[in-house]
Amino acid sequence: MTRVLIVGAGPAGIRAAETLVAAGLHPVVVDEAARAGGQIYRRPPVGFSRAPEKLYGSEAPKARALHDTFDALVAEDRITHLPERSVMALRDGVAHVLGAARERVCYDRLIVATGATDRLAPVPGWQVGGVYSLGAAQIALKAQGIALGRKIALAGSGPLLTLLATQLIAAGANVAAVLDTAPMRAQIVGGLQMALARPFVTLRGLRLRAALGRLYHAAVTLERIDSGGSGPTAIHWCDGSGTSRHTDCDMVGLGWHLRADSTVPDLAGASFAWNETFDQWLPETDQLGRAKHGLYLAGDGLRILGADGAELAGQAAAIACLQDLGLPHRNPDPILRKLARMQRFAAGMSRAFPWPGEALQSLPDTATICRCEGISAGDLRATLPLSGAEANRAKSLARVGMGRCQGRYCQLAGAEILAAASGRQPKQVGRLRAQPPARPAGIGAWLTEATEDAE
Incomplete structure (x- = not known):
């Protein structure tokens, strides 16, 4: 067979x-x-x-x-x-x-x-413990019934941002703010396109959004995450009018769709x-x-x-x-x-909740891009004379994408940075090639013989 x-x-x-x-x-x-x-x-x-x-x-x-x-x-x-x-x-x-x-x-x-x-976009200060992806926060809630903080700030864009916020609130968690980087105009135009394709799903999303009330903020610009000895203490952001604001918190969840x-x-x-x-x-x-x-x-x-x-x-x-x-x-x-x-x-949906490419292109040199290896935006830009804005060459020189996540969280942001610094489009930078093992594994796992073929 x-x-x-x-x-x-x-x-x-x-x-x-x-x-x-x-x-x-x-x-x-x-x-x-x-x-x-x-x-x-x-x-x-x-x-x-x-x-x-x-x-x-x-x-x-x-x-x-x-x-x-x-x-x-x-x-x-x-x-x-x-x-x-x-x-x-x-x-x-x-x-x-x-x-x-x-x-x-x-x-x-x-x-x-x-x-x-999760599709993640680096924010200055995001490398500290207590900053999670939205997906990680949702896994903790579903699989273990816990919230990952006592005062939670969620930031990014896309349906999961709203969904997770309502799920946490329903479970009794303290959500301090929901910060969406998508402009309201984009959400309206893209939302109309979504509604024409799937009206009931779109309406359900709008109801979840409405339930958040004043916790929800659109057209946000994320500035930085402050932290202390035990994790985040505040997230700084600008609202749609350009006014600087901050939200005290002890946990930050980030995510820009998938x-x-x-x-x-x-x-x-x-x-x-x-x-x-x-x-x-x-x-x-x-x-x-x-x-x-x-x-x-x-x-x-x-x-x-x-x-x-x-x-x-x-x-x-x-x-x-x-x-x-x-x-x-x-x-x-x-x-x-x-x-x-x-x-x-x-x-x-992509039109309503756009990827924040322009924000990534202007990240300061000191901002961490690769959390696994501790590589900054400046480290990545410094590879350009030798890498020629090619993703895999930049990886070999700066080690972005060589850590535990194997580029799953830093690859797209890294491409934006290299593209902007070299006057190219992100797609011209190329993609990181996958190679085995597909997941990190201890060396001991490869020192024993494999079992018989599973049928």
Whole structure:
């Protein structure tokens, strides 16, 4: 039987597995979490007391449906689930997987649904402990039921900024301010485009925003984060009129929507192109997510369309796989029409909540860009005489992107800085190439033999 490996058990991976099982296949699903659901529908540990309605809000029915679908596939032995494992490398139809031990998973077809990570923009002072990504704060709330501070300031732009603020408030946390860098005019124009594509989703977002009241501030310019011996003490910002203000806090959450996690697609041999809508490098595929022979991509790791779009993309990628195998499959046209609507919504969202490229280009030389390695904007600019504004050369000279995150958090900001300093566009700077291992791992993990192939 054809061996199909699915990497990721979020909405895209779950629907891909379900579609393959319906056609008579038995896929292997590798996921880094202990329980399926992905980041958006992340599940807490067994015995956790908070109800799904508290964790997922209005999306609780969708979360339950996905969880139940996947759990049933596992219980009926229709898929092989390998949780708490990461795909570290790919070669010649073998995935090198690391969890409690090393494993080799052979495959004939590969569906990658690795989702997305926070897209971060450096702010002077952000390198101190107590400054988190919005996603990290949401993980702590969902998986552990805790807020990461007693007085919280959230800053950035995009739907997660508003969503997390309302989730924290509903859980009893003290949110001091919600600082959105997106201009209100951009939000209105982009919001109209979003409403034409998905009116009910847009209305739900507006209701969440309205519930924040005076905590929410638009058109903000972030200046710096002050800190003391135990973490942040205040965040300084200018409002839309240019008035300098500050918010006392002991925790700061930052995030500018999402960045596709394309490490595994890169290792698998996918091609990439700069996407003007999302202001980042994204894999190239056909409409169904077919990247090349035997490789299919789905979810936010391909196009950042949210949980609903990820479910559709997972089905589409599985259908492409079934087409290539000559197996029965459903007509993909209705799925593609829905995905087109999701893409129009995403384009409006990108317009409403733009990436703060200009702010990054003017960061002072003293501002830290790479938190992992402690590299400043000045260190990066100093590489230009030798790097020629090429991302991988600048990485080798300044070490930006060589730390634990492997460029996931600093790559896009670094490209903005190099581009501005050299009179180029960020896409002309290029992207950092992925290389194994896909995740940091202790050297001891590679000193033992891998277990037998998982079937």
